[in-house]
Amino acid sequence: MNILLQTILDAAAAGIMWYCVGFGFAFGQGENPNKFIGDAMFGLARYSTHYTGSGTGRWTDFFFQWAFCATAATIPAGAVAERFNFNAYLGYSMFIAGFVYPVVAHWAWCPQGWLGFATVKPLLDTGYIDFAGSGVIHMTGGLAGLIGAAMVGPRLGRFDADGNPVEMPGHSAILVVLGTVLLWFGWYGFNPTSMLAIDTYAYANVVGRSAVTTTLSGAAGGIACLLGGFIRRRGWDLVGLCNGILCGFVAITACCHVVEPWAAIICGVVAGIWFDFLCWVLLKLKIDDPLSAGPMHFGTGMWGVFFTGLLAKQEYITEAYNRTEDKMYGAFYPHSNGKLLACQIIGILAIIGWVGGTMTIFFGIFKFFGALRIPPEVEEMGLDRSKHGGSAYNGGGMGVSPSAPGNDVMRNQQQPSIKVLPMNG
Amino acid sequence: MSVPAISSCEQEVYNLVSDWNLAATICKKYDCGVSASVCVLTYLAKRERELSLDFSQTARAEVAISLDVAYVLFSAYLVFGPMQLGFTLLCAGAIRSKNSMNVLMKNILDACTCAIGFYLFGYAFSYGHKSHKTSNAFIGDWNFAHSYTTDVSSDPDPVAPGDFPTQGWHAWLFQWSLCAVATTIVSGAVAERCTFGAYLAYSFFISSFVYPVVAHWVWSPDGWLSAFNTGARGGYARILRTGAIDFAGAGVVHMTGGMAALMGAWIIGPRIGRFDASGKVNEMKGHSATLVVMGTLLLWFGYYGFAPGANLTIATMSGAVVVSRVAVNTTLSAATAGLTTLFVRYFQSATWDTVLVCSGCLGGLVSITAGCAVVEPWAAVLCGLGAAVVFISSEYMVLYKMKIDDPVSAVALHLFCGLWGLIFPGLLAKPHYVLGVYGDNGFGTTVKAAGKYGILYGGHGQVLLCQFIEALVICAWVGTMMGAFFYIFKVAKQLRVHVDQELAGLDVTKQVVDQYDGGGSTAPQQPMERAAFGPGATTSAFYSNGDDAGSYGRMRPELGRE
Numbered sequence: 001m002n003i004l005l006q007t008i009l010d011a012a013a014a015g016i017m018w019y020c021v022g023f024g025f026a027f028g029q030g031e032n033p034n035k036f037i038g039d040a041m042f043g044l045a046r047y048s049t050h051y052t053g054s055g056t057g058r059w060t061d062f063f064f065q066w067a068f069c070a071t072a073a074t075i076p077a078g079a080v081a082e083r084f085n086f087n088a089y090l091g092y093s094m095f096i097a098g099f100v101y102p103v104v105a106h107w108a109w110c111p112q113g114w115l116g117f118a119t120v121k122p123l124l125d126t127g128y129i130d131f132a133g134s135g136v137i138h139m140t141g142g143l144a145g146l147i148g149a150a151m152v153g154p155r156l157g158r159f160d161a162d163g164n165p166v167e168m169p170g171h172s173a174i175l176v177v178l179g180t181v182l183l184w185f186g187w188y189g190f191n192p193t194s195m196l197a198i199d200t201y202a203y204a205n206v207v208g209r210s211a212v213t214t215t216l217s218g219a220a221g222g223i224a225c226l227l228g229g230f231i232r233r234r235g236w237d238l239v240g241l242c243n244g245i246l247c248g249f250v251a252i253t254a255c256c257h258v259v260e261p262w263a264a265i266i267c268g269v270v271a272g273i274w275f276d277f278l279c280w281v282l283l284k285l286k287i288d289d290p291l292s293a294g295p296m297h298f299g300t301g302m303w304g305v306f307f308t309g310l311l312a313k314q315e316y317i318t319e320a321y322n323r324t325e326d327k328m329y330g331a332f333y334p335h336s337n338g339k340l341l342a343c344q345i346i347g348i349l350a351i352i353g354w355v356g357g358t359m360t361i362f363f364g365i366f367k368f369f370g371a372l373r374i375p376p377e378v379e380e381m382g383l384d385r386s387k388h389g390g391s392a393y394n395g396g397g398m399g400v401s402p403s404a405p406g407n408d409v410m411r412n413q414q415q416p417s418i419k420v421l422p423m424n425g
Numbered sequence: 426m427s428v429p430a431i432s433s434c435e436q437e438v439y440n441l442v443s444d445w446n447l448a449a450t451i452c453k454k455y456d457c458g459v460s461a462s463v464c465v466l467t468y469l470a471k472r473e474r475e476l477s478l479d480f481s482q483t484a485r486a487e488v489a490i491s492l493d494v495a496y497v498l499f500s501a502y503l504v505f506g507p508m509q510l511g512f513t514l515l516c517a518g519a520i521r522s523k524n525s526m527n528v529l530m531k532n533i534l535d536a537c538t539c540a541i542g543f544y545l546f547g548y549a550f551s552y553g554h555k556s557h558k559t560s561n562a563f564i565g566d567w568n569f570a571h572s573y574t575t576d577v578s579s580d581p582d583p584v585a586p587g588d589f590p591t592q593g594w595h596a597w598l599f600q601w602s603l604c605a606v607a608t609t610i611v612s613g614a615v616a617e618r619c620t621f622g623a624y625l626a627y628s629f630f631i632s633s634f635v636y637p638v639v640a641h642w643v644w645s646p647d648g649w650l651s652a653f654n655t656g657a658r659g660g661y662a663r664i665l666r667t668g669a670i671d672f673a674g675a676g677v678v679h680m681t682g683g684m685a686a687l688m689g690a691w692i693i694g695p696r697i698g699r700f701d702a703s704g705k706v707n708e709m710k711g712h713s714a715t716l717v718v719m720g721t722l723l724l725w726f727g728y729y730g731f732a733p734g735a736n737l738t739i740a741t742m743s744g745a746v747v748v749s750r751v752a753v754n755t756t757l758s759a760a761t762a763g764l765t766t767l768f769v770r771y772f773q774s775a776t777w778d779t780v781l782v783c784s785g786c787l788g789g790l791v792s793i794t795a796g797c798a799v800v801e802p803w804a805a806v807l808c809g810l811g812a813a814v815v816f817i818s819s820e821y822m823v824l825y826k827m828k829i830d831d832p833v834s835a836v837a838l839h840l841f842c843g844l845w846g847l848i849f850p851g852l853l854a855k856p857h858y859v860l861g862v863y864g865d866n867g868f869g870t871t872v873k874a875a876g877k878y879g880i881l882y883g884g885h886g887q888v889l890l891c892q893f894i895e896a897l898v899i900c901a902w903v904g905t906m907m908g909a910f911f912y913i914f915k916v917a918k919q920l921r922v923h924v925d926q927e928l929a930g931l932d933v934t935k936q937v938v939d940q941y942d943g944g945g946s947t948a949p950q951q952p953m954e955r956a957a958f959g960p961g962a963t964t965s966a967f968y969s970n971g972d973d974a975g976s977y978g979r980m981r982p983e984l985g986r987e
Binding site: 173174177178180181182184185186188189192198199200201203204205207208209211212215216218219220222223226236238241242245260261262265315 | 487488490491492494495498501502505506507509510513514517525526527529530532533534536537538539540541544570571574575578579589593594595597598601621716
């Protein structure tokens with residue numbers, strides 16, 4: 001119940017904050033626009049005369065960019081699940097949607113920004129390419145989640161007295177699969193549509209290619225994680241497969257429009273391997289990230305941004321951005337001047353610095369007042385019963401009877417087993 | 426060499442435009458006796474009009490292509506997203522809960538392997554042909570790993586787009602989504618007892634070879650069965666000058682998947698306990714009707730990408746009409762089939778059977794797939810009616826007569842309803858629609874005159890014969906290929922899971938089996954720490970379920986000792 005409420009609330013809080021201040025900070029170009037932050041269109045004031053992302057006064061732009069903002073706001077929910085104070089949660093989702101994310105979006109996607117590729121004065125005369133937001137959205141959300149998870153501490157019982165991790169399984173693989181395939185479906189809106197237009201030959205090409213590279217990267221990431229899990233543990237891991245698919249998507253989000261299909265496969269495979277490695281690192285550092293949101297979004301997002309600097313193809317860049325300057329393509333193509341890679345790295349560092357700084361201060365304030373984490377008794381009982389008026393499931397657990405079709409399957413006939421199963425005992 | 430004389434006209438015009446060639450052109454067209462400047466101005470005005478006409482034509486052509494691209498992409502998203510999800514949930518709900526995680530995984534995984542297989546080989550085998558050349562009639566031979574798609578998408582010329590509309594990125598995505606549907610059909614038929622490795626190999630094989638070849642025969646402009654193979658023979662198709670009418674793939678997708686499912690289910694054998702010693706059938710109900718219904722509705726939703734999207738174009742009036750008609754026919758067939766199933770079952774056993782109605786709706790969807798573009802709405806209703814009857818009787822036949830255990834009735838649904846669907850246009854394809862979708866080419870005359878339509882409209886039967894031919898060759902090809910494939914795996918003992926594992930449920934970790942594998946293995950391995958549900962485990966999809974899967978997140982070393 002708790003996490004369901006949190007994720008729905010993210011969309012709502014993001015909507016309001018995006019309307020009030022976020023959209024303005026991200027895309028507002030006032031009288032004297034600056035490179036750091038937007039300064040117009042707060043509350044959609046004077047909307048019809050200001051540039052909105054692909055034109056002036058276009059309502060679709062506000063709506064489309066809101067969807068991205070809501071994504072960034074909801075990513076940290078998984079990292080801090082099961083132990084986060086609800087007030088802190090509400091606070092940070094408004095903070096991310098209203099300030100942290102829009103500033104990064106301004107840098108990378110507003111024509112006035114200092115970082116982005118399609119800006120009036122691009123960085124190093126080249127600019128940072130991030131098509132649908134591996135850096136802007138996934139790194140931002142992932143790093144915020146990681147900082148939150150680190151500061152709020154692990155769930156009770158997650159690490160035993162010797163510091164070894166104790167497995168805490170989720171409660172329904174069906175929901176994980178449902179979520180993954182829905183995310184796959186929705187990602188076709190996230191990536192290809194970020195072109196914002198399809199009505200010319202070049203744009204149709206870019207959109208189509210983005211859909212293809214997205215598919216291949218997700219598929220490759222999934223298979224890589226699956227095989228990696230099999231090699232390490234001799235079992236076929238469903239959650240690993242789903243995570244791998246999502247990692248592939250996160251990584252390709254930056255460059256789906258400018259890489260070739262074979263490059264997308266490489267991107268996905270490396271994303272999967274990198275993700276597994278980061279998960280291991282997190283456990284070694286005793287950071288408890290229930291959904292691995294940090295490694296997935298921050299880690300693979302970072303890889304995706306970096307990969308763009310390696311294998312972005314000149315011809316495709318021209319198609320998408322209409323820029324034909326020489327040699328500003330991926331570093332692995334011959335005769336590249338490497339500036340694109342440099343911009344990608346600068347972008348990564350800037351995002352880490354900004355998000356890291358703001359979210360550390362923000363979470364730090366809550367932690368100082370003791371308002372970051374829920375009390376241990378509440379955590380033991382489960383947030384649903386203590387804070388949300390009861391369980392999400394009738395009867396207390398997702399128990400399903402071996403029912404015949406035609407029976408009432410939602411009527412549970414048994415109580416759930418306890419939620420924490422120590423493995424080695 | 427003598428210099429040609431320069432007329433006074435050319436000289437004056439040259440003084441204005443400073444270009445001898447242009448001056449000559451202008452003077453040829455206009456009489457510049459009155460005034461050279463008037464000539465030049467008239468010419469310029471006319472030229473301006475021509476250029477802007479070109480431009481608007483170009484822009485219109487671009488928008489049309491882009492609209493088609495957007496449409497095909499969105500249809501692909503619909504086929505992949507809701508349909509794949511729907512089938513996954515349906516499979517999970519229709520089997521016992523102790524195996525649900527395993528079947529979930531197989532369904533997601535075959536989407537991934539299908540993407541890689543279809544990218545590397547499949548698309549090339551289906552549609553690959555060198556530019557301005559034809560491939561052979563059996564299999565495609567170009568564009569492996571998108572080598573040609575990359576090429577064809579980099580030469581922007583909206584007025585003469587070349588192969589881009591049919592071979593561009595969007596085309597791959599849509600064809601891949603159809604391939605994924607065909608690939609995933611088998612997961613339900615072999616559920617609860619198939620090894621993971623065999624399934625992985627199967628999904629790669631069918632998506633890179635078996636399915637693409639069928640798609641090539643029926644849908645590629647070079648395929649021998651294709652209704653679009655009209656290049657060489659004066660404008661009509663190769664087989665009976667008609668070609669098979671399989672609009673969205675009742676044969677290509679559903680019969681292929683259904684036949685593979687038949688081979689798989691037959692060769693792998695029934696689940697333990699399904700047939701008792703005397704051959705009586707034991708009921709093995711699924712564990713969640715909710716999931717089955719959810720899956721069905723999602724499949725129905727996604728079908729609106731599958732069938733209408735198969736038109737591949739919407740940017741013209743005729744294209745839009747066909748697309749809309751297909752959507753209507755799809756709806757009517759599914760609805761009728763669902764209702765008919767409901768009432769037939771009630772008549773048989775006085776129950777309102779939810780799960781069967783779901784399957785009935787799906788049967789209606791499958792059977793209208795071939796003829797949705799060429800039949801009238803009332804014919805779609807008849808199609809659905811027939812689908813329900815075909816489904817119920819073939820489900821009975823497969824289980825009780827052929828003694829093949831098919832947990833989700835994939836064979837009945839896809840093979841037999843697909844067969845009915847493939848035959849259907851031979852009966853009730855309307856002449857006007859046939860010529861609208863496939864062109865007005867009969868035996869050197871019009872479609873109407875040649876009788877190239879459904880026999881119940883008075884057609885001459887060549888369409889019906891082509892449909893039969895398609896059904897036959899698909900069964901033969903897929904049967905042979907997949908039969909051999911599954912048989913090889915069976916002989917190598919890699920097809921079916923160990924008895925103990927099947928009894929415990931596939932969701933429980935594989936380590937249980939290794940410890941007690943016929944005594945041949947070494948000392949029991951250390952039970953590895955493994956989460957019930959977390960990185961590195963495959964255990965039950967549900968924390969608690971009433972079935973006999975036992976506990977999860979723990980090893981069950983005592984299992985084999987009983």
